[in-house]
Amino acid sequence: MAATKKLMQARIELQGTQLKKSGHNKFAGYNYFELGDFLPTIQNIFNRLGLCGVVSYSTEYATLTITDTDDGSVIVITSPLSEANLKGAHPIQNLGAVETYQRRYLWMTAMEIVEHDVLDSGQGSDDKPKAKPEPKPEPKSAPPEKMEGKPGPWQLTVSTTPGNNPSDWVELVCEAAEMQLGFVKNKEDVTSIFTVNREIFNQLKAQSQEQYDLMMNVFKNAKAKFK
Secondary structure (H helix, E strand, O other), X not given: OHHHHHHHHHHHHHHOOOOOOOEEXXXXXXXXXXXXXXXXXXXXXXXXXXXXXXXXXXXXXXXXXXXXXXXXXXXXXXXXXXEEEEOOOOHHHHHHXXXXXXXXXXXXXXXXXXXXXXXXXXXXXXXXXXXOOOOOOOOOOOOOOEEEOOOOOOOEEEEOOOOOOHHHHHHHHHHHHHHHHOOOOOHHHHHHHHHHOHHHHHHHHHHOHHHHHXXXXXXXXXXXXXX
16 A cells, blocks of 8 residues: 555654654643644655645544545544533633644654653663662552533533543643633632532542642642732
8 A cells, every 4th residue: 555655654754853842741741742843844744755634523533544645545543532621611612622632642643753762771781780670559440431520610521531541531630620720810710620620639639649739739829820
């Protein structure tokens, strides 16, 4: 299939470029690729090789269809949809956030873009002392596939796909809370977000004490802006 060969060539060309990460996750303290960091470069490579990528959405899946413009062969990549419904945001803002999130991961999957590379630290002399393996943390049960805060203007609804990864759930909650804090107008609004969604934040604490502490610090700073 010609599309497969061209896609592999596109991946190799992309690896030879100097991409910079402009996104920053303040909760976990790491940088990540935003869509605009790599998509223009990919589009230029695709145009030169004769490939075209189109993203589409259904109620359950986001799909990236890559077509060879010379022979019409296609490669299809799908991703289950996840969503965070923010009551304080306009529906179109929620939709745009979800679609941007899905587009980013579809293209990262297609182009084999990795966020964090794990380097082999075992190279070198065998005489060097080997690091003692760290004890593995006790496995946590997966968070609920859907959680909702109490009905109200600041209610959060966090939904993920069945069998969701706990770390993905934690990141989704943090991003949703941060987005909602962007709409507050006073200290009472900040307090309401936490109070209305207390059960969600309790689950966040159960999944990751570190992320919960960081989230509480974000709430504290949000309140301090209105003093």
